[in-house]
Amino acid sequence: MRDVAIVGIGITKFGELWDTSFRDLFVDAGGRALKDAGMDGNEIDAMYVGNMSAGQFIQQEHVASLIADHAGLVPIPCTRVEAACASGGLALRQAFIAVTSGIHDIVAVGGIEKMTDILSDQTTGALVTAADKEWEGYVGTTFPGLYGLMARRHMHKFGTTEEQMAQVAVKNHKNGALNPRAQYQREITVEQVLNSPIVTEPLNLFDCSPITDGSAAVILAPANKARKYTDTLILISGSGQASGTLSLHDRESLTEIPTTIQSARTAYEMADVGPKDIDLAEVHDCFTIAEIMAIEDLGFCEKGEGGSLAEDGKTALNGEIPINTSGGLKSKGHPVGATGIAQAVEVVSQLRGDSGKRQVDGAEIGLTHNIGGSGGTGVVHILERGD
Amino acid sequence: MRDVAIVGIGITKFGELWDTSFRDLFVDAGGRALKDAGMDGNEIDAMYVGNMSAGQFIQQEHVASLIADHAGLVPIPCTRVEAACASGGLALRQAFIAVTSGIHDIVAVGGIEKMTDILSDQTTGALVTAADKEWEGYVGTTFPGLYGLMARRHMHKFGTTEEQMAQVAVKNHKNGALNPRAQYQREITVEQVLNSPIVTEPLNLFDCSPITDGSAAVILAPANKARKYTDTLILISGSGQASGTLSLHDRESLTEIPTTIQSARTAYEMADVGPKDIDLAEVHDCFTIAEIMAIEDLGFCEKGEGGSLAEDGKTALNGEIPINTSGGLKSKGHPVGATGIAQAVEVVSQLRGDSGKRQVDGAEIGLTHNIGGSGGTGVVHILERGD
Numbered sequence: 001m002r003d004v005a006i007v008g009i010g011i012t013k014f015g016e017l018w019d020t021s022f023r024d025l026f027v028d029a030g031g032r033a034l035k036d037a038g039m040d041g042n043e044i045d046a047m048y049v050g051n052m053s054a055g056q057f058i059q060q061e062h063v064a065s066l067i068a069d070h071a072g073l074v075p076i077p078c079t080r081v082e083a084a085c086a087s088g089g090l091a092l093r094q095a096f097i098a099v100t101s102g103i104h105d106i107v108a109v110g111g112i113e114k115m116t117d118i119l120s121d122q123t124t125g126a127l128v129t130a131a132d133k134e135w136e137g138y139v140g141t142t143f144p145g146l147y148g149l150m151a152r153r154h155m156h157k158f159g160t161t162e163e164q165m166a167q168v169a170v171k172n173h174k175n176g177a178l179n180p181r182a183q184y185q186r187e188i189t190v191e192q193v194l195n196s197p198i199v200t201e202p203l204n205l206f207d208c209s210p211i212t213d214g215s216a217a218v219i220l221a222p223a224n225k226a227r228k229y230t231d232t233l234i235l236i237s238g239s240g241q242a243s244g245t246l247s248l249h250d251r252e253s254l255t256e257i258p259t260t261i262q263s264a265r266t267a268y269e270m271a272d273v274g275p276k277d278i279d280l281a282e283v284h285d286c287f288t289i290a291e292i293m294a295i296e297d298l299g300f301c302e303k304g305e306g307g308s309l310a311e312d313g314k315t316a317l318n319g320e321i322p323i324n325t326s327g328g329l330k331s332k333g334h335p336v337g338a339t340g341i342a343q344a345v346e347v348v349s350q351l352r353g354d355s356g357k358r359q360v361d362g363a364e365i366g367l368t369h370n371i372g373g374s375g376g377t378g379v380v381h382i383l384e385r386g387d
Numbered sequence: 388m389r390d391v392a393i394v395g396i397g398i399t400k401f402g403e404l405w406d407t408s409f410r411d412l413f414v415d416a417g418g419r420a421l422k423d424a425g426m427d428g429n430e431i432d433a434m435y436v437g438n439m440s441a442g443q444f445i446q447q448e449h450v451a452s453l454i455a456d457h458a459g460l461v462p463i464p465c466t467r468v469e470a471a472c473a474s475g476g477l478a479l480r481q482a483f484i485a486v487t488s489g490i491h492d493i494v495a496v497g498g499i500e501k502m503t504d505i506l507s508d509q510t511t512g513a514l515v516t517a518a519d520k521e522w523e524g525y526v527g528t529t530f531p532g533l534y535g536l537m538a539r540r541h542m543h544k545f546g547t548t549e550e551q552m553a554q555v556a557v558k559n560h561k562n563g564a565l566n567p568r569a570q571y572q573r574e575i576t577v578e579q580v581l582n583s584p585i586v587t588e589p590l591n592l593f594d595c596s597p598i599t600d601g602s603a604a605v606i607l608a609p610a611n612k613a614r615k616y617t618d619t620l621i622l623i624s625g626s627g628q629a630s631g632t633l634s635l636h637d638r639e640s641l642t643e644i645p646t647t648i649q650s651a652r653t654a655y656e657m658a659d660v661g662p663k664d665i666d667l668a669e670v671h672d673c674f675t676i677a678e679i680m681a682i683e684d685l686g687f688c689e690k691g692e693g694g695s696l697a698e699d700g701k702t703a704l705n706g707e708i709p710i711n712t713s714g715g716l717k718s719k720g721h722p723v724g725a726t727g728i729a730q731a732v733e734v735v736s737q738l739r740g741d742s743g744k745r746q747v748d749g750a751e752i753g754l755t756h757n758i759g760g761s762g763g764t765g766v767v768h769i770l771e772r773g774d
Contacts, residue, residue, distance in 0.1 A: 061516040062471040065763035068630035077628035084449040101488030241464035243455040376452035
């Protein structure tokens with residue numbers, strides 16, 4: 001199995017991009033990644049694309065070949081991978097596997113979602129197809145509803161407070177304000193979060209990630225060919241993926257996500273590191289409670305202490321374990337299929353020392369954590385600066 | 388790169404399966420494949436699923452984890468792959484890559500589509516999202532329309548006749564009549580094809596593959612571990628994938644499908660064989676003209692001679708190069724995401740000598756050919772009996 005490096009990164013502006021089509025959005029991200037790697041498109045051997053539901057959002061399936069064509073890269077193999085909001089992370093994993101196998105050398109992997117071309121109630125309806133439609137969707141559940149249940153149980157069991165959840169949003173907006181690609185580049189206060197409209201108790205509007213258009217791309221190469229394209233070698237040292245129940249009612253606990261724990265274990269073992277070795281992490285904060293559960297399940301603190309960790313500023317940019325330096329899904333935005341790749345873009349930028357005002361000093365090892373649905377899929381990657 | 392074998396196969400009845408849910412259908416196919424391999428589910432390390440559009444057909448995305456859960460196999464990684472009607476073949480390729488890489492050993496790969504739970508006009512609308520929706524779908528094109536254009540051009544350029552296309556349907560129904568899993572297990576005549584209702588000139592109803600529910604599964608293992616599960620070693624000796632333009636108007640020719648030619652070239656080279664070495668092939672006959680173009684593009688005859696090949700009986704069960712011994716998409720049925728896996732199931736069965744009344748004598752090397760949309764994706768695999 002060959003070592004794999006990330007040699008190029010690119011990301012579009014995230015937001016409500018009504019003037020940009022799906023295919024143009026992808027080519028924008030991919031072109032930036034190529035430019036970053038100093039590479040011609042004809043050096044790409046294969047592509048992977050993470051996309052949750054272009055079928056529902058823009059009535060277009062078969063998007064991998066569509067994109068390869070629009071990018072002028074046919075006939076190279078291009079493969080779409082879907083695992084709801086973990087589609088991007090999972091596409092990264094498939095590309096990683098393809099490079100390790102030796103089947104392909106230079107592989108571009110992108111994530112994309114165009115979510116604002118339909119009405120917002122249709123978007124909510126499309127998103128709930130990431131849950132168990134027969135057991136959850138048809139009875140009217142939405143994703144805020146599912147995470148609301150988890151939040152309520154976490155509050156009951158561990159004493160987590162609405163203020164602590166609000167602190168997550170405040171911190172992520174503070175980071176997002178420093179990210180020129182973020183959908184919301186402005187700071188907010190705890191009071192604003194607590195006074196924002198209730199979406200589903202105990203989650204207010206500012207506890208929820210937004211609906212976003214956006215795309216991100218990275219380019220992988222075997223480590224021994226990476227120096228041609230990059231001065232700073234960034235290796236994918238660990239990759240883990242796990243499947244879990246789509247339905248909440250099938251889980252033993254509502255206060256943890258087993259696929260986070262399992263995929264992290266696999267990734268930590270492959271990279272031969274532990275949570276204490278991680279310098280920063282991009283985690284799946286689709287709701288503020290999701291970030292709190294994630295930092296617990298990833299091992300950055302004991303179970304139940306995630307709320308305190310946020311409250312005490314330990315996950316801030318200058319804290320013990322900076323979380324979501326990009327602004328996270330909450331502030332950077334959450335184009336569902338793109339999110340997993342956008343996380344990798346941020347971590348690579350940090351490990352290179354290229355993150356400007358939001359740079360974490362001396363970052364050597366970073367982690368990305370991408371979740372599908374309410375935890376039905378978990379994907380964790382560990383990225384490291386190479387020698 | 389390790390050699391990879393197929394050690395288990397399973398397929399459900401194909402048809403209008405209104406009494407069976409999506410998840411039950413998959414578990415049926417997977418369970419049969421496990422039984423065939425004499426394997427417990429807990430020996431499976433990972434799964435891949437080919438599915439085109441559960442999002443549109445049954446309002447359910449995130450189907451990989453759903454299926455892993457319903458099969459009792461969480462937390463193993465399960466990944467959905469989509470490339471329209473080539474989703475199954477592409478899932479097989481990703482599973483193949485995963486085993487070659489050494490990341491996983493025993494990998495189950497299934498294909499599934501549940502197409503008859505919505506009204507047939509909605510099905511046609513969902514299927515056209517495999518074409519270029521902006522350039523083809525919105526102006527009212529359907530898939531019979533696109534293949535009708537290709538048929539008309541093929542007739543004009545090469546003198547191919549409606550009778551020759553009808554011969555393809557007659558031959559595939561003759562084979563399907565011998566396949567207890569086929570949707571239509573009855574023979575038809577050339578007259579019946581020519582007198583069936585026009586769908587889109589020059590294609591009549593019996594030139595078109597049907598709308599189908601169904602699932603198929605195969606189990607892969609590294610070749611050096613395969614003997615534990617099977618007496619007859621069947622190797623995946625070649626795998627090719629290519630992307631092409633989704634839109635017909637972007638192609639240089641309407642009478643060939645470049646992704647067939649390119650993916651076949653890659654697969655032939657990897658397997659170190661040529662068209663003359665192939666003993667039988669399952670090709671993507673979504674329409675009768677598609678089979679004619681496929682056998683040309685795969686190199687079984689010169690360009691333009693596909694119609695004659697069918698007319699002369701050379702593609703029949705006892706012909707020079709038996710094509711679609713299963714009945715093909717036309718008679719066996721075409722649950723779009725399952726088709727690529729069902730093709731592999733048929734070829735493995737033939738290479739094992741287990742195909743009963745439709746057995747091709749002495750078959751040693753077989754080929755599967757799976758197309759997405761009107762040719763936007765092509766996937767070709769070559770399977771061989773090992774020593």
